[in-house]
Amino acid sequence: MTEQAFNALDTIWLMLGAVLVFWMQAGFAMVETGFTRAKNAGNIIMKNLMDFAIGSIVFWILGYGIMFGDSGSIFGGIHLFAESTGNDTGSIPFWMHFMFNTVFCATSATIVSGAMAERTKFSSYLIYSAVISAIVYPIEGHWIWGGGWLSTLEIGSWTGGFHDYAGSTCVHMVGGISAFIGAAILGPRIGKYDENGKPKAIPGHSLTLGALGVFILWMGWFGFNPASSYGLSSFEQGMDVSNVFMTTNIAAAVATTVTMIFTWIKYGKPDVSMTLNGSLAGLVAITAGCSAVDPWAAAIIGLFAGIIIVVAVEFVDKIHVDDPVGAVAVHGVCGAFGTLCVGLFGREGGLFVTGDPSRFFVQLVGVLAVGIFVAVVMTVVFYAIKATVGLRVTQEEEIIGLDALEHGLVSGSYADFMPSVNVSGMKSGKVTGTVPADVAVPVQVVTDEAAPTSEDGKMSKVEIICKMDRFELLKKKLEDCGITGMTVVNCMGCGVQKGNTKYYRGAEVETNLLPKIKVEVVVSKVPVSDVIKAAKEALYTGNIGDGKIFVYGVDYVVKVRTGETNYAALQGVDQF
Numbered sequence: 001m002t003e004q005a006f007n008a009l010d011t012i013w014l015m016l017g018a019v020l021v022f023w024m025q026a027g028f029a030m031v032e033t034g035f036t037r038a039k040n041a042g043n044i045i046m047k048n049l050m051d052f053a054i055g056s057i058v059f060w061i062l063g064y065g066i067m068f069g070d071s072g073s074i075f076g077g078i079h080l081f082a083e084s085t086g087n088d089t090g091s092i093p094f095w096m097h098f099m100f101n102t103v104f105c106a107t108s109a110t111i112v113s114g115a116m117a118e119r120t121k122f123s124s125y126l127i128y129s130a131v132i133s134a135i136v137y138p139i140e141g142h143w144i145w146g147g148g149w150l151s152t153l154e155i156g157s158w159t160g161g162f163h164d165y166a167g168s169t170c171v172h173m174v175g176g177i178s179a180f181i182g183a184a185i186l187g188p189r190i191g192k193y194d195e196n197g198k199p200k201a202i203p204g205h206s207l208t209l210g211a212l213g214v215f216i217l218w219m220g221w222f223g224f225n226p227a228s229s230y231g232l233s234s235f236e237q238g239m240d241v242s243n244v245f246m247t248t249n250i251a252a253a254v255a256t257t258v259t260m261i262f263t264w265i266k267y268g269k270p271d272v273s274m275t276l277n278g279s280l281a282g283l284v285a286i287t288a289g290c291s292a293v294d295p296w297a298a299a300i301i302g303l304f305a306g307i308i309i310v311v312a313v314e315f316v317d318k319i320h321v322d323d324p325v326g327a328v329a330v331h332g333v334c335g336a337f338g339t340l341c342v343g344l345f346g347r348e349g350g351l352f353v354t355g356d357p358s359r360f361f362v363q364l365v366g367v368l369a370v371g372i373f374v375a376v377v378m379t380v381v382f383y384a385i386k387a388t389v390g391l392r393v394t395q396e397e398e399i400i401g402l403d404a405l406e407h408g409l410v411s412g413s414y415a416d417f418m419p420s421v422n423v424s425g426m427k428s429g430k431v432t433g434t435v436p437a438d439v440a441v442p443v444q445v446v447t448d449e450a451a452p453t454s455e456d457g458k459m460s461k462v463e464i465i466c467k468m469d470r471f472e473l474l475k476k477k478l479e480d481c482g483i484t485g486m487t488v489v490n491c492m493g494c495g496v497q498k499g500n501t502k503y504y505r506g507a508e509v510e511t512n513l514l515p516k517i518k519v520e521v522v523v524s525k526v527p528v529s530d531v532i533k534a535a536k537e538a539l540y541t542g543n544i545g546d547g548k549i550f551v552y553g554v555d556y557v558v559k560v561r562t563g564e565t566n567y568a569a570l571q572g573v574d575q576f
Helices: 003-034 038-068 094-115 122-144 168-186 207-224 235-267 272-287 295-318 327-345 358-387 395-400 402-407 468-480 528-539
Strands: 443-445 460-467 487-493 502-504 507-509 514-523 547-553
Touching (some): 003 038, 094 122, 094 168, 122 168, 122 358, 168 272, 168 327, 168 358, 207 235, 207 272, 235 272, 272 327, 295 327, 460 528, 468 514, 468 528, 514 528, 528 547
Parallel strands (some): 443 547
Antiparallel strands (some): 460 514, 487 514
């Protein structure tokens, strides 16, 4: 194979890796959007879009030169627009090398978004995101990947320098520490802690989006880690990449499984959102050592990461640092842990493999040096922003939502919709179970009078609260008994079982406001008893939460189009 072919293969490999890492931006956006409330979804999406766009620009203008310039061991130098850096990119074209490192830079910046979600000014986010991409990430990146002092650090018998293959420290820990500093200075969301300082759960609005984001990130990590080989044209690179694929996946798989089991034991139920974080914890933890450890060590790293993530999320919550998505625990804590594991499990120089602690101390120095540098710089940056343009939105903006007041999204990020359930193939409304339907579904008659009949001409409003997945069957039953008009509303509510304690990401959810459907019909000709019977048949399962039926007296009805009132207003084509 010719040298030109080697170069082409290496370039295509890095190009594929860059695309996959860029795709991770979508994963972060989905995770952060799903783990926060819908009223801020547009803001989250906008921040993830803009940190990549602005990060690309400032990294081109300033950051790349600082990171890969050859001026010194601490600072690469000022090489505007990535010109004349003196960086040898080997078999990879210069601009391909630049683009691959651009998507890594953007990843570090976007991590901060999730921890500071739902209460940060959009303008402030743009500022500190630009600072991370232009200065913070490039400087510490130069220490590790740009030929700086950490890459050549020697302690004891270890002369191989600090090892962070794909960025557990360089990318993830930097983002996690920045997220911790920012969230601590910013303060918790309104309602996150009660008057006694006890954490209260603020559930995200879509675990589906959160799960989609995790799958996208898991997929993207197969570019993030393997493509950090910077080539695939030699036998050695092929073996290295194969090992990286295996260690990356096994660490994530073990961490996910362990988090599921750990939360199952700890909370009594396997926590969905925490298990999703467990997947990311394993991916972050293995990123530093994916090429330096064997699969058995990757499994151990994933095992501990799966436990650490739960403990870290709860700890961050208890010290009143409000992190809606767990970015501090996933990226900060697990990033540091994974980097140290290189010194523990590395096949060359690992403490548990060779018995020599030298490599571990090199890793420890690197983690501490980068951590202190980022903490100091970002503390100054966040306080400077707070003192000038301001860091946090107003109380009104936070309560109403950033989508409406920061971005002018009048109708919100999601159109209101009625869930549609295909009634074909569903069980009939026939009452089953050991409890009679007339007992299991209590009917509260609000009026003092008995339910009116078609003969007395009285009008009644029947209000039915039911589960969302029973709506289509309820609608069919009501239509069958003569109801042709109804009002349907999405609502949230709870019944007498609201004291049941559940957990969301380790915090108690004391009152379970569940999504429900409220159906209202006004009847006169159709007997109320028929409506109640139809509703019972549609809703009854014998389980807690089947619903409630309320009956109210109606004093006056006007049909706007014809002017007809009362009984007459409910007849004809508009008959109820």
